[in-house]
Amino acid sequence: MSNDHTPAAATIRATLNDVAHAAGVDVSTASRVLRGVQKQRVAEETRQRILDAAKALDYRPNFTARSLRAAKTFTLGIAVPQLDNPVYSQMIIGAERGARERGYSLLIAHIGEGSSDEDAYERLATANRVDGLLITTLDDNSVVLRAARKARVPVVMLNRTVDGIENSVYFESARAARMAMEHLIGLGHTRIAHLSGQLNPSTGVGRFAGYRDALELAGIAIDPSLVEVSGYTIKGGADAMRAVLQRSSAPPTAVFPITLTAAAGAVMAIQQYGLRIPEDLSVITVHDGALAEAMYPPLTTVRMPIDQMGYDGAIGLIDIIEGRRDGVSEALLPLELVVRGSTAAPRPAGR
Structure with a gap:
C-alpha cells in the first residue's frame, strides 16, 4: 500500500544546483549572489532572477555541510x-x-x-x-x-x-553631546544639567567631554551640582534627575541625559515634581527611536543610526x-x- 507521506518525500529539499538551473546561471554565480559576495559584478537582472528562483524553490542553505567543508x-x-x-x-x-x-x-x-x-x-x-x-x-x-x-x-x-x-x-560621543548642548545653548539655556554615564567607558567620558566643551566654548561655568551619574537605565535616569532637582538652589532650565533610557527616567521624575516639559525644563538626549517619539512631549534627540x-x-x-x-x-x-x-x-x- 503506497503512502505519499514517507519520510524520504518529506525531506526532499531544493539544492543550489536546482536554483542555478531555474535561474539559468552556473552554480558559482548562484552561490555568490546567495552569499552576498561581490567579488565579481553580477547584473542586477541576473541577481534578481537568482533570488526569485531561490524564493520560488524555498531554497535553504545546508549550513551543516557548508560548515564541514569550510x-x-x-x-x-x-x-x-x-x-x-x-x-x-x-x-x-x-x-x-x-x-x-x-x-x-x-x-x-x-x-x-x-x-x-x-x-x-x-x-x-x-x-x-x-x-x-x-x-x-x-x-x-x-x-x-x-x-x-x-x-x-x-x-x-x-x-x-x-x-x-x-x-x-x-x-563620536563627544560630538553627539556637543550637538545636543549647542541646541540647548542656542535656545538660551545656561543652567543645563547632565545625567552622565559611568566615567570609565569611552561613551560616558566622551559625552561628558562634549557637555563640558560646549559650556566652556559658550563661556558658561560648569556647576557640579547639575551633574549626576545616572547610568544607562530608566531607573538610573529617574533617580539622578530627582537628585539634581532636590539639591539645586537654582534649578536647571534644561537637562541632557546620556541616553534615551536615562532620558525616559528623567521625564518621569520631572513630571512627578509637577514640572512641565519644555515650559519648565527642556530635555534632549542622544539616540532616537520609537520610545523618543512615543513620549509626551516627543523627545528632541541627536539621532544615531x-x-x-x-x-x-x-x-x-x-x-x-x-x-x-x-x-x-x-x-x-x-x-x-x-x-x-x-x-x-x-x-x-x-x-
Whole structure:
C-alpha cells in the first residue's frame, strides 16, 4: 500500500544546483549572489532572477555541510549588556540583517552588568561556536572584554573603542553631546544639567567631554551640582534627575541625559515634581527611536543610526573572517539633530 507521506518525500529539499538551473546561471554565480559576495559584478537582472528562483524553490542553505567543508560555523556572536534597552535591540536587528545577507546566523549573548562568568564568554570566543564576535559593553572591566582580548576569533567593538581591540564601529560621543548642548545653548539655556554615564567607558567620558566643551566654548561655568551619574537605565535616569532637582538652589532650565533610557527616567521624575516639559525644563538626549517619539512631549534627540552600526559591524566582521580586508579600523557613523517638542527657549526669570 503506497503512502505519499514517507519520510524520504518529506525531506526532499531544493539544492543550489536546482536554483542555478531555474535561474539559468552556473552554480558559482548562484552561490555568490546567495552569499552576498561581490567579488565579481553580477547584473542586477541576473541577481534578481537568482533570488526569485531561490524564493520560488524555498531554497535553504545546508549550513551543516557548508560548515564541514569550510571548517567554520558561519555564525557570529553578539554580546550586549541589556536586552531591554532599545539601543541594543536596534543594534541586534542591524547585525542580524548584515549576517543574514552574507549567509551567517547570529548568536546573542547577554552580559548583565556585574556578571562574573568570564569562563562562559571565553568558551563562546574559543570553543568554535562562532567565527567572530561583535561586542558592546558599558564597563571597561567587563568579563566579556577580558575574554575578547584572549579570543581566537576576530572581534569588532560596537558603539565604543577599547584599548587592545583595534576594530570598532562607533559614533563620536563627544560630538553627539556637543550637538545636543549647542541646541540647548542656542535656545538660551545656561543652567543645563547632565545625567552622565559611568566615567570609565569611552561613551560616558566622551559625552561628558562634549557637555563640558560646549559650556566652556559658550563661556558658561560648569556647576557640579547639575551633574549626576545616572547610568544607562530608566531607573538610573529617574533617580539622578530627582537628585539634581532636590539639591539645586537654582534649578536647571534644561537637562541632557546620556541616553534615551536615562532620558525616559528623567521625564518621569520631572513630571512627578509637577514640572512641565519644555515650559519648565527642556530635555534632549542622544539616540532616537520609537520610545523618543512615543513620549509626551516627543523627545528632541541627536539621532544615531544604531541599526546601521550593527549592520556595518557584522559586514565588516564577516569581511575580516573571509579575508576580504584586515579590519574596519574605527569606522565613524553620521549624526543628526532631530528637534521635537521637548526643547524650547527658557522662560524669562520671574515668570
